[in-house]
Amino acid sequence: MDxxxxxxxxxxxxxxxxxxxxxxxxxxxxxxxxxEKEERYAAAFADLDxxxxxxxxxxxxxxxxxxNAREVAFFPPMTGG
Amino acid sequence: xxxxVQEQPFDLGAEANAFAAKQTGMGALVTxxxxxxxxxxxxxxxxxxxxYPGMTEKAIETIANEALSRWTLGDILVIHRYGKLHADExxxxxxxxxxxxxxxxxxxxxxMDFLKSRAPFxxxxxxxxxxxxxxxxxxxxxxxxxx
Numbered sequence: 001m002d003x004x005x006x007x008x009x010x011x012x013x014x015x016x017x018x019x020x021x022x023x024x025x026x027x028x029x030x031x032x033x034x035x036e037k038e039e040r041y042a043a044a045f046a047d048l049d050x051x052x053x054x055x056x057x058x059x060x061x062x063x064x065x066x067x068n069a070r071e072v073a074f075f076p077p078m079t080g081g
Numbered sequence: 082x083x084x085x086v087q088e089q090p091f092d093l094g095a096e097a098n099a100f101a102a103k104q105t106g107m108g109a110l111v112t113x114x115x116x117x118x119x120x121x122x123x124x125x126x127x128x129x130x131x132x133y134p135g136m137t138e139k140a141i142e143t144i145a146n147e148a149l150s151r152w153t154l155g156d157i158l159v160i161h162r163y164g165k166l167h168a169d170e171x172x173x174x175x176x177x178x179x180x181x182x183x184x185x186x187x188x189x190x191x192x193m194d195f196l197k198s199r200a201p202f203x204x205x206x207x208x209x210x211x212x213x214x215x216x217x218x219x220x221x222x223x224x225x226x227x228x
Contacts (some may be wrong), residue, residue, distance in 0.1 A: 007131055007203035008214045057136035059199065073133060073201075077217035080161065080175060080202035081115050081193055 001066070002031070003030070006075035009051065027053050028062045030072060036068035045074075052077055082149070082157050084141050086132065088164040100158045100176045107155045109182035111189040112156055113175050119168035124208040130172065132162040133201035137161075144195040148177075151191065151228075152184040161190065161202065194224045 005019045010016050024030035031048065034041045045051070048062060055064050055074045066072065083100075085091075095113050104110070119125040145157045154177055161173040173190045179185040202213040 004133070005202070006133055007205070052131070054136060055200070057133070057139055058141075058176050073136070075133070075201065076203065076214065077222075078201050079204045079215045079217050080200040081197035 001069060002071045003034070004060065004071065004073040004081050006073065009074050012038055012040055022066075024066055026062070026066060027060070027064050028064065030066060031062065031074075032080055050076060082142070082145050083159070084138060085160045086137050086141070086153075087160065087162060088133075089159055089163070090171065091174075096158065096160060096174065097176060100178070102155070104155055104178045106180065107178040107186040107218050108180050110178050111182070111185040113189050113193055114220060115172040115174070115193075117166050117170050117172055120206065125168050125206055126209065127168075127207045128172075129165050129205040129207060131139045131205070132163045132202045136201050140200045141196065144192060144199060147195070148154060148191050150187045152179065152188040153181070154179050154184055154188045157188070157192070158217055159196070159197065161196070163199070163202065166198050184222065194221075194228065198225065 001022055003019050005013045005016055006080055022030060022033060024033055031045050035045050052075055053060060053062060055069050056071050093114055101110050117128045141159050156178040158176040166172060175189050177185045177188040198217060198221045206213045206215060
């Protein structure tokens with residue numbers, strides 16, 4: 001599974017993308033796995049209220065299932081326009 | 082429908098004219114243009130806009146289709162830039178064409194409200210050595226609920 005990071009999430013994690021093998025069933029499970037990986041991940045994922053998530057390029061929430069998901073992306077609230 | 086996500090600048094007048102020339106029977110054309118503001122009072126060196134290639138185009142298309150289903154619109158144009166921009170540069174534009182102006186105005190406003198907080202763009206202000214990610218505002222999120 002490709003895990004993508006954007007904006008300050010990318011800066012805190014220190015890279016734009018990870019390729020992971022995971023059994024995580026939901027986005028929240030994946031977040032917990034990432035938090036345990038390294039301190040910089042724990043820092044990036046400290047406050048989930050400050051984060052948004054997309055699964056396969058569709059905006060969703062942290063309880064979304066990851067079955068068959070190819071790409072998960074984490075980022076702060078968007079500031080387009 | 083024409084959606085473009087690009088790094089290079091575009092000619093606002095030329096795009097508006099080309100969009101107008103494509104339409105038939107449309108009595109109203111509304112355009113909105115977003116411009117880089119220097120909120121740091123003269124200190125802003127660049128505004129860096131990051132986006133999520135792939136998702137960005139899809140998200141804008143979903144928003145545009147929603148606008149088409151809610152109002153009687155003949156056509157929609159969205160151009161949004163990414164990369165390094167400077168104060169007073171054009172970031173993005175939307176244009177809507179409709180038979181009547183109420184649809185064109187409301188459609189454009191709806192597009193803007195949703196582009197602001199549902200299209201995956203992030204702005205970072207760079208002033209000297211200081212960098213600051215622009216935070217989303219509660220009022221931008223609140224703006225969605227009126228639709």
